[in-house]
Amino acid sequence: MTQSTITRSWVASANGHADFPLQNLPLGVFSLDGSAPRCGVAIGEHILDLQAARDFFDGEARRAVDATASGQLNEFFELGRGPRVALRERLLELLGEGSNLQDPLQALGAKVLPLAADCQMHMPAKINDYTDFYVGIEHAQNVGKLFRPDNPLLPNYKYVPIGYHGRASTIRLSGTEVRRPKGQTLPAGQTEPTFGPCARLDYELELGIWIGQGNAMGDSIAIGDAADHIAGFCLLNDWSARDIQAWEYQPLGPFLSKSFITSISPWVVTAEALEPFRKAQPARPEGDPQPLSYLLDTRDQAGGAFDIELEVLLSTASMREQNLPAHRLTLSNTRHMYWTVAQMVAHHSVNGCQLQAGDLFGSGTLSGPQAGQFGSLLEITEGGKKPIELASGEVRKFLEDGDEIILRARCSRDGFASIGFGECRGAVVAAR
Amino acid sequence: MTQSTITRSWVASANGHADFPLQNLPLGVFSLDGSAPRCGVAIGEHILDLQAARDFFDGEARRAVDATASGQLNEFFELGRGPRVALRERLLELLGEGSNLQDPLQALGAKVLPLAADCQMHMPAKINDYTDFYVGIEHAQNVGKLFRPDNPLLPNYKYVPIGYHGRASTIRLSGTEVRRPKGQTLPAGQTEPTFGPCARLDYELELGIWIGQGNAMGDSIAIGDAADHIAGFCLLNDWSARDIQAWEYQPLGPFLSKSFITSISPWVVTAEALEPFRKAQPARPEGDPQPLSYLLDTRDQAGGAFDIELEVLLSTASMREQNLPAHRLTLSNTRHMYWTVAQMVAHHSVNGCQLQAGDLFGSGTLSGPQAGQFGSLLEITEGGKKPIELASGEVRKFLEDGDEIILRARCSRDGFASIGFGECRGAVVAAR
Numbered sequence: 001m002t003q004s005t006i007t008r009s010w011v012a013s014a015n016g017h018a019d020f021p022l023q024n025l026p027l028g029v030f031s032l033d034g035s036a037p038r039c040g041v042a043i044g045e046h047i048l049d050l051q052a053a054r055d056f057f058d059g060e061a062r063r064a065v066d067a068t069a070s071g072q073l074n075e076f077f078e079l080g081r082g083p084r085v086a087l088r089e090r091l092l093e094l095l096g097e098g099s100n101l102q103d104p105l106q107a108l109g110a111k112v113l114p115l116a117a118d119c120q121m122h123m124p125a126k127i128n129d130y131t132d133f134y135v136g137i138e139h140a141q142n143v144g145k146l147f148r149p150d151n152p153l154l155p156n157y158k159y160v161p162i163g164y165h166g167r168a169s170t171i172r173l174s175g176t177e178v179r180r181p182k183g184q185t186l187p188a189g190q191t192e193p194t195f196g197p198c199a200r201l202d203y204e205l206e207l208g209i210w211i212g213q214g215n216a217m218g219d220s221i222a223i224g225d226a227a228d229h230i231a232g233f234c235l236l237n238d239w240s241a242r243d244i245q246a247w248e249y250q251p252l253g254p255f256l257s258k259s260f261i262t263s264i265s266p267w268v269v270t271a272e273a274l275e276p277f278r279k280a281q282p283a284r285p286e287g288d289p290q291p292l293s294y295l296l297d298t299r300d301q302a303g304g305a306f307d308i309e310l311e312v313l314l315s316t317a318s319m320r321e322q323n324l325p326a327h328r329l330t331l332s333n334t335r336h337m338y339w340t341v342a343q344m345v346a347h348h349s350v351n352g353c354q355l356q357a358g359d360l361f362g363s364g365t366l367s368g369p370q371a372g373q374f375g376s377l378l379e380i381t382e383g384g385k386k387p388i389e390l391a392s393g394e395v396r397k398f399l400e401d402g403d404e405i406i407l408r409a410r411c412s413r414d415g416f417a418s419i420g421f422g423e424c425r426g427a428v429v430a431a432r
Numbered sequence: 433m434t435q436s437t438i439t440r441s442w443v444a445s446a447n448g449h450a451d452f453p454l455q456n457l458p459l460g461v462f463s464l465d466g467s468a469p470r471c472g473v474a475i476g477e478h479i480l481d482l483q484a485a486r487d488f489f490d491g492e493a494r495r496a497v498d499a500t501a502s503g504q505l506n507e508f509f510e511l512g513r514g515p516r517v518a519l520r521e522r523l524l525e526l527l528g529e530g531s532n533l534q535d536p537l538q539a540l541g542a543k544v545l546p547l548a549a550d551c552q553m554h555m556p557a558k559i560n561d562y563t564d565f566y567v568g569i570e571h572a573q574n575v576g577k578l579f580r581p582d583n584p585l586l587p588n589y590k591y592v593p594i595g596y597h598g599r600a601s602t603i604r605l606s607g608t609e610v611r612r613p614k615g616q617t618l619p620a621g622q623t624e625p626t627f628g629p630c631a632r633l634d635y636e637l638e639l640g641i642w643i644g645q646g647n648a649m650g651d652s653i654a655i656g657d658a659a660d661h662i663a664g665f666c667l668l669n670d671w672s673a674r675d676i677q678a679w680e681y682q683p684l685g686p687f688l689s690k691s692f693i694t695s696i697s698p699w700v701v702t703a704e705a706l707e708p709f710r711k712a713q714p715a716r717p718e719g720d721p722q723p724l725s726y727l728l729d730t731r732d733q734a735g736g737a738f739d740i741e742l743e744v745l746l747s748t749a750s751m752r753e754q755n756l757p758a759h760r761l762t763l764s765n766t767r768h769m770y771w772t773v774a775q776m777v778a779h780h781s782v783n784g785c786q787l788q789a790g791d792l793f794g795s796g797t798l799s800g801p802q803a804g805q806f807g808s809l810l811e812i813t814e815g816g817k818k819p820i821e822l823a824s825g826e827v828r829k830f831l832e833d834g835d836e837i838i839l840r841a842r843c844s845r846d847g848f849a850s851i852g853f854g855e856c857r858g859a860v861v862a863a864r
Contacts, residue, residue, distance in 0.1 A: 164684035165597035169786045179650040181783035195724045218611040250586050252596035253685025259785040292627045351613035353691040354601045
């Protein structure tokens, strides 16, 4: 039986699992009963403990496992694509139906395959630098229209994968509470700001990108080599205080309106798992310029984009009390990225900027062009002008205390198992 | 003899030293003969090796010394003000004239007091996050005038200590070469960008601020407590690619135009050493608003500013060949900061953003209002329109390959020993 034909696992909960069937095998960091964090792989409702299973790996796969010994994934990310692929191939053998190692693995029980529900998740890696891009062109247009109805996209947008540095110290795992920030805001019609809790708290639906191998300062990563420098993907909520942002962001960009927290999902979905869901870069509309040479690569144009469905749900405190299901705010897709992840990597390093294993990129908000596809309340409510109505009888212009935002992602394609990213959750708590 | 009256050191080169007399005692990280980096204190032409001298400290000062054992200053920064002051008091005793420990210290020779010239300097701390502010109001006005002659300062400037996140991975020590970055630029009169080496490379004269004790995410640092969270100061050159910046910076701020390198001086000058050079905050011009309450503190207004003279020198390859002295580009002062360092700390954390020991702030460019006081070539040459002439017969609009920029700082006051910061150097090398 070759690996490509193994589609089912002897871990029964993996088969048909919404997020983590055998075909996914994302990496993460977990702990059990308060012990030190350990690196593992999600499989159905379980987590394979890589250190506990170390004896089942050798060669390049063993090298990958050994790079996870610290309980953080930075060293593993730094290894690049080769050992990551070897680890995946061996995991497919070990966990696939018919594996001759099923018995010895099962004999180890929860030592090697604890239930995920019994585990606590931790940050996958130490994040050195965090960069937030702005490659969701529909979002850029939707937001631009609010400020510049006639000219929503700035002249550089179709040439430059716009990005800016974000705050690394406040990136937190899904489930961390979102404390409403305080700050300066300019009340409508006033010329002097006031200080107090943010009144226009928003979410932003983004794809997170984990950087693999770094580059030396002064070197650039060619677009054709970018795949070695991308370790995996997650979901990212770029929580935004719109009133603070509007007042502070000129001339140097968003600062305190974003730096209070950024939430990410705990599992690192690999490029290999996403391979069946690759797409050609969407054709640029007629009249759009070709990318400059350092952003142009035939292979990237042919398969550098992704078809990943993205969903945002809202659950208010009242909805939870009434047992009402969460309200879907957004159904979007990574197809709305104007630039590929490889283009983001090539651009970021073209000036010699050093990337390091464990750096995190955000894609920027990934909205679609139509109602129901907008990746932020700023777009959905047109800046608070059109409140949304919820089944609980409540209305929302922006987020209120007790509101929980849930991001999900799913990849589906005929003839392939669907895979998901797990959730990225965050509930808003009152300002201190 | 009380400590405050000890003004001379038995380390002869310290007495009258331009930068490092007994009154300064800045901390840094050095190595000797390729050995592992160690923490030390500059005294005249020597460095006191804190680990080698460990037995001479006890109590809080010993706690400070022990926090430097890793060869990085992060843990020491995290201790806050108390142990840092205790260390300083003990160093004044040990190294002051008449110390009864002069003989045993001298007997250890270069083991405990190597010559700085024999040592290599290293980064003082692991920098987790880097934030660049924009508090130099004269610079903000000078630059604003180039774009908006009638309205140089944006409406938020006198309310918000404007800042943005910078790139931590490319902060390097004085002496590191500055590789000319490549990037996209929009040629004058064109509508399509081109790609190539930066043609408008510039320096920016800034004060660097090392963060001491951090805060938990969700907490804010009150302005009155900011002193515990500031570990020390250095010089910072925020190298800037003006042509890349002009094209990329809308709408999210500077990115690749800054992230190729930021240079800092190696010695961390403490708040205690700068105490005699504190000043009241310059009175706000009539009509300027009072700071909002979280930025207002009586003690900070009375003594939160600094009188530090700042100097920038340029030396071209041709000038060095002809043995011509470096050309002074800038003579400025930290008095041109519209916001104090305590205001920067209070603002940065007011939204609950977590600061961590070893974070670095840049002040923003510290220009004065007059010719000769401008902290960047953008201001000096008015964006390249007025080239400067050098004694070598060369002219400069922006920096050329081979040009070296040297930042210096000096504090002087009648009745007090002058202290300096050491140098922050960087020489430009050709793009790859």
